[in-house]
Amino acid sequence: MPHFILNFLAFCVSKIVFKLDKKHRKIIDINLKLCFPYKDENERKELAFKIYNNFAKFGLDCIKNQNTSKEKILAKVVFDNEEILTQALKEQKGVIFATAHYGNWELLSLAYAAKFGAISIVGKQLKSQRMTEL
Known part of the structure; x- marks a missing residue:
């Protein structure tokens, strides 16, 4: 569309x-x-x-x-200081991203997975049961 x-x-x-x-x-x-x-x-x-x-x-x-495709996801994202992340992954160090509700931060998990591989996400329980079930 x-x-x-x-x-x-x-x-x-x-x-x-x-x-x-x-x-x-x-x-x-x-x-x-x-x-x-x-x-x-x-x-x-x-x-x-x-x-x-x-x-x-x-x-x-x-x-x-x-x-959508990996290419289309990656076209929407810019990784600043990507070399820091690449070096940490090369050294098999864990990386923790901390973010706030600013911009389209949800796109990070898709873009990271498309470029670097699997990612795990941690969040707190939502107040709304209906939203949790979505």
Whole structure:
């Protein structure tokens, strides 16, 4: 599916969810007020929608990545200081990646596996049982 169609689909999904999901929209607004006390309600609303749109794009990208090639995954990623990782692997040393929810960090596991081999992921239990079951 072409990228522009996925972007349009993400936009439509995010518009609908943004309108219906009052609970999380309120949480986002509280957080935006804390981070950006100088922004007015309209600016915060615009930022909040961008969050929903980004999340929709991410979700569709995850689905799209399920049946993609190593080459396409690696084309989306840049490994900074790759020589450090390569040297550690060459010396058979373990490597621990620590990351936050910034950017498309979930793509790391796919890209690492495509370039270097198997990877294990550790995370904490989700609060939502429904999300855990996904």
